[in-house]
Amino acid sequence: MGAECNCNCQSEMDKKVDALITENRGNPNNLIVVMAGIQEALGYLPQDVMIRVAEELNVPLTDVYGVATFYAAFTLRPRGRHSINLCLGTACYVKGAPEVQAAIEKELNIKAGDTTEDRRFTFDVVRCLGACGIAPVMTINGEVHPRVTPDKVADVLAKYE
Numbered sequence: 001m002g003a004e005c006n007c008n009c010q011s012e013m014d015k016k017v018d019a020l021i022t023e024n025r026g027n028p029n030n031l032i033v034v035m036a037g038i039q040e041a042l043g044y045l046p047q048d049v050m051i052r053v054a055e056e057l058n059v060p061l062t063d064v065y066g067v068a069t070f071y072a073a074f075t076l077r078p079r080g081r082h083s084i085n086l087c088l089g090t091a092c093y094v095k096g097a098p099e100v101q102a103a104i105e106k107e108l109n110i111k112a113g114d115t116t117e118d119r120r121f122t123f124d125v126v127r128c129l130g131a132c133g134i135a136p137v138m139t140i141n142g143e144v145h146p147r148v149t150p151d152k153v154a155d156v157l158a159k160y161e
Helices: 009-023 028-042 047-057 061-070 090-094 097-108 150-158
Strands: 082-087 121-126 138-140 143-145
Touching (some): 009 028, 028 047, 047 061, 082 097, 090 097, 097 121
16 A cells, blocks of 8 residues: 555545535435545545445445446546656557556556555556647646657656655
8 A cells, every 4th residue: 555644634634525524414416526525635535435425415325336437537546646647549659658658657666547656646548638749748737748758757757746
């Protein structure tokens, strides 16, 4: 698992989750609002929290899980502070994205779809970022990095603490 946090941030996040659930207790119509708030506070939807949401909002757990897995905005796994998206569309692929992917995976010691143990980075591949003219391209927290090469990967990642 990831590194443990010794600050007070976890209890603050728990308070936010508690407040969201309390404010919406017994109101199944606010399921997505509650789940979005939890996602924002925790960065993902832990299983124990989804069970609690189902109980407190009086919604079947299958509905909570269905919403969590239907919408791409929700994730059931903890995500890193920085989100990397590497384009594997045709132009990026032809211009070397697979080699960039290998360099990122080696640098972070994770595979695409995973989060680093310290939760610094989550790395995903996407089918198209719509920036074929600057291929291969990746984004980190939405910031575009054009014409990435395997040699540039370490320097780009070093910019994000």
